[in-house]
Amino acid sequence: MLPSPARDRRIVARGLTRRFGDKLAVDAVDLDLGPGGIVGLLGPNGSGKSTLLRMLVGLVRPDAGTAAIDGAALAGDGTAVRRRCTYAPGEIALYDEMKGREHVAWLLRGRGLGALRRALDLAGALGLPMEKRVHTYSHGMKRQLLFVAALAPEAGVRILDEPTEGLDPSKRAHMLGLLEEDAAGGTTVLLSSHHLGEVDRSCDQLLFLNAGRVLSRETADSVHAREARLLVVDWGDGAPDATLSGALEGLGAESVRVAGGRAAVVLPAPDPRAFLARLAADDRLPAPRSIEYGVTSLGELYRDVYGVEGT
Amino acid sequence: MSPAVRSFVWRVLGYALVLEGMLAPAILFWPNFRDNLGALKTLAPLPMLKDMVDELGQGGVGAYVVGQQFFKGCNTLGTAAAVLFAMGAVAGEAHRRTLEIWLARPVSRARQLTERYLTGAAALLVPVYATTATIPWLLARVDESMELGELMLCATHQSFSLLAIYSVTFLLSSLGRNPTGIAVAMLFLTTFQFAIYLVKQVTHYSFFRLTDVRVFMKILGSGELPWRFALPLLALSVLSFAGAQLAFARRVP
Numbered sequence: 001m002l003p004s005p006a007r008d009r010r011i012v013a014r015g016l017t018r019r020f021g022d023k024l025a026v027d028a029v030d031l032d033l034g035p036g037g038i039v040g041l042l043g044p045n046g047s048g049k050s051t052l053l054r055m056l057v058g059l060v061r062p063d064a065g066t067a068a069i070d071g072a073a074l075a076g077d078g079t080a081v082r083r084r085c086t087y088a089p090g091e092i093a094l095y096d097e098m099k100g101r102e103h104v105a106w107l108l109r110g111r112g113l114g115a116l117r118r119a120l121d122l123a124g125a126l127g128l129p130m131e132k133r134v135h136t137y138s139h140g141m142k143r144q145l146l147f148v149a150a151l152a153p154e155a156g157v158r159i160l161d162e163p164t165e166g167l168d169p170s171k172r173a174h175m176l177g178l179l180e181e182d183a184a185g186g187t188t189v190l191l192s193s194h195h196l197g198e199v200d201r202s203c204d205q206l207l208f209l210n211a212g213r214v215l216s217r218e219t220a221d222s223v224h225a226r227e228a229r230l231l232v233v234d235w236g237d238g239a240p241d242a243t244l245s246g247a248l249e250g251l252g253a254e255s256v257r258v259a260g261g262r263a264a265v266v267l268p269a270p271d272p273r274a275f276l277a278r279l280a281a282d283d284r285l286p287a288p289r290s291i292e293y294g295v296t297s298l299g300e301l302y303r304d305v306y307g308v309e310g311t
Numbered sequence: 312m313s314p315a316v317r318s319f320v321w322r323v324l325g326y327a328l329v330l331e332g333m334l335a336p337a338i339l340f341w342p343n344f345r346d347n348l349g350a351l352k353t354l355a356p357l358p359m360l361k362d363m364v365d366e367l368g369q370g371g372v373g374a375y376v377v378g379q380q381f382f383k384g385c386n387t388l389g390t391a392a393a394v395l396f397a398m399g400a401v402a403g404e405a406h407r408r409t410l411e412i413w414l415a416r417p418v419s420r421a422r423q424l425t426e427r428y429l430t431g432a433a434a435l436l437v438p439v440y441a442t443t444a445t446i447p448w449l450l451a452r453v454d455e456s457m458e459l460g461e462l463m464l465c466a467t468h469q470s471f472s473l474l475a476i477y478s479v480t481f482l483l484s485s486l487g488r489n490p491t492g493i494a495v496a497m498l499f500l501t502t503f504q505f506a507i508y509l510v511k512q513v514t515h516y517s518f519f520r521l522t523d524v525r526v527f528m529k530i531l532g533s534g535e536l537p538w539r540f541a542l543p544l545l546a547l548s549v550l551s552f553a554g555a556q557l558a559f560a561r562r563v564p
Contacts, residue, residue: 059414060563077560082417089415089564093408098314106314110417146412 005071007084009035009156009188011056015065018051025051027212028065033205034157034188038179040199041192042298043209049192050090052209053161056190057087070156070188083110088150090161090192092142096135100145103134107149119152126174139166147175151182158182160191164198176202196223196298208301210308223301228270229254232292232300233279235261239286247285251278257303264303319434326392327438330384334442337379338449341372359509366524372455376446376462377527381469385439386519389473390501392438396431397480398494401559405488411564424559428481428552435477436470461534465527468536471544472522476501478551485555485562 013031017024026048033039043049054060056067058078067074070084094103104119123130126144134142147163158179164172180202183189193199200206200220208216218226235244241258248256248263252275255266267275272293279285302308312320344351348368355361367374401424404410414420443466447459476497483493501518508517520526521540529537 054411054564057415059411061561077420079417079419082415087415089411091408091411094412095314095409102314107412107416 005068005073007156008071009186010071011039011067011069011157011159011188011190013056013065013067016052016055016062016067017064018055018060018062020051024212026055026062029209029212029214031067031207031214033190036183036186036188037204038183038189038191038202040203040206041190041209042194042196042200042206043192043215044194044298044302047194047209048212049194049209050161051212053087053090053159053190053192057082057085057159059087069159084155085157085159086150086153086155087158088146088160088163090165092139092146092166094134094137094142094145097133099133100128100130100137103145104130104149104152107146108152111153115153119148122148122152122178126171140168140171143167144171144175151178156187158187158189158191160189162192162194164191164193165195172198194298196296196301210302215302215308223296225270226301227294227296229267230293230296230300231265231267231272231275233263233265233288234290234292235263235286236289237261244285247282248279251275251282264300315430319430322396322434323437326388326434327441330388330438330442331445333384333388334380334445335449337383338376338446339452341375341450341453341455344375345372357509358511359514362511363524366528370524370528372450373457373531374524374528376450376457377465377531378524380443380446381465381522381527382519382524384442385469385473386505386522389435389439389469390476391498393435393473393477394480394494394497394501396435397477398484398497399490400427400431400481400484401555401562402484402487402490402493405564406490410562414562414564420559420562421556424485424556428478428555431481432474432477435473439470439473440466457531461531464530464534464536468526468530468541469522471541471548472518475544475547475551478548478555482551482555482558485558 011031011033013029016026016029018026029052041049041052051060055062056069056074058074058081069081072080072084074081095106098106100123101120104123105116108115108119120130123145126148128141128144128148134145137145143163143166147160150158150160150163164175167175176199179189179191191199200223203220206218206220206223207214208218237260239261241261244261244263245256245258248258248265252268253265254268257264265275276291348364352361352364355364363378367378401410404413413423440463443462444459446462447457450456480493480497483497484490487493504518507513508519508523514520521544526537526540
């Protein structure tokens with residue numbers, strides 16, 4: 001019998017590609033993550049996040065490319081990979097007829113009794129009623145049950161698909177705190193989200209995915225620096241885009257995108273006051289309807305920073 | 312008790328109770344049946360049924376018992392159980408969207424599918440053997456007797472037939488996402504097969520010719536399995552299971 005490859009707590013992928021019919025879901029993605037830390041995979045719905053994560057844990061076979069999780073190469077049905085990592089699916093579909101305790105035990109098959117004990121401790125800390133049947137659980141409780149099962153086993157890598165989706169802010173903060181503790185111990189966590197601002201504070205690195213490709217690799221700080229230089233001014237339909245574009249560029253913007261009377265202005269410095277003063281003084285422009293600064297949704301980031309439409 | 316074991320026990324108990332509920336009164340009714348064979352023959356509406364009553368009259372209690380337990384009980388209830396136990400094996404998980412959590416555990420797909428196949432097959436076949444084992448005791452209540460070993464051979468042949476239906480349904484379940492559709496298709500097919508069995512001109516095209524009273528009487532007479540029929544049934548099961556494994560290995564949650 002061949003010795004098992006050494007554990008390295010990393011996620012490595014080269015050219016991972018998957019097509020569903022005519023749709024290219026994941027397009028030649030390369031990853032080199034870890035060891036240790038939390039990596040956020042961000043992207044709008046349909047950007048390929050779930051397919052990429054499913055490929056990494058062997059649930060979907062890639063059409064091309066290779067991957068290795070914690071030193072185990074992705075091959076066959078991915079059992080070797082799943083023995084070295086844990087996974088929480090994005091879709092919440094559980095066996096409603098099982099009790100919480102039974103369900104966690106079922107999810108942790110092959111992980112050992114220690115994992116079950118830790119899962120029950122974690123579930124207790126989160127306040128999950130483990131003696132009740134799952135059909136009595138709320139959406140958030142079901143999400144936490146999957147999270148508990150993914151966090152309890154000893155593993156070098158955890159792959160979590162939208163683990164905080166549908167949770168209230170305090171539960172989300174609690175779960176992210178647990179992940180931060182886990183990552184501080186050397187585990188590499190890859191988690192996905194389609195809400196910027198939900199998970200980015202916990203992430204050491206952010207990968208932005210669009211149409212199956214990695215659009216950008218950022219840190220939370222670099223995203224926040226971008227946000228600090230982004231000013232969105234909306235005039236509605238009252239002002240022609242060409243007029244707005246010409247006028248705003250003349251006010252010292254680093255770059256301007258205008259569509260439908262809405263202008264996304266990238267400022268030369270993370271301080272909008274000088275630009276706003278020039279804007280207020282320019283009598284060629286009508287009064288704007290709204291001005292937003294320092295708050296960016298994922299859709300806005302894609303549209304205004306990366307210039308990707310339709311997100 | 313784990314949920315999987317609980318589900319297995321309930322399926323076995325429920326199915327065995329109904330099967331026994333069909334068998335026990337029929338055997339206890341044997342003396343009345345024997346004494347009224349002539350009248351029953353005149354009442355039979357189809358030529359095939361008249362032939363069947365004739366066969367039972369000539370074969371005596373042995374033909375009557377295998378007719379009741381295997382041809383009637385297992386071919387009807389057993390077929391329904393085979394379809395019901397297999398239809399949701401994989402398609403049911405896809406339908407309720409639990410396929411992903413099932414596959415996400417660190418256990419190989421081949422092993423998980425094999426476990427599911429064997430559990431369903433055991434739930435299907437254990438009641439056939441268990442209820443067959445009660446036949447000698449029931450016959451003693453009406454002053455008749457049959458060899459348990461010969462009855463078990465009949466149960467084995469019946470099991471090959473049920474296993475084939477179960478395996479084909481299991482293959483469809485591994486390919487599909489709609490368990491109800493699979494069940495309707497299989498039950499339509501098997502009902503159609505049973506219907507043509509009762510039509511003399513086309514009866515030889517029916518699957519149920521492989522498990523009718525004549526076949527079981529041959530087993531009782533020879534003390535051997537009819538391998539000419541049993542081997543193709545076993546081959547169908549093996550091929551269906553292999554096909555299910557191939558389909559499942561590439562299945563996307």
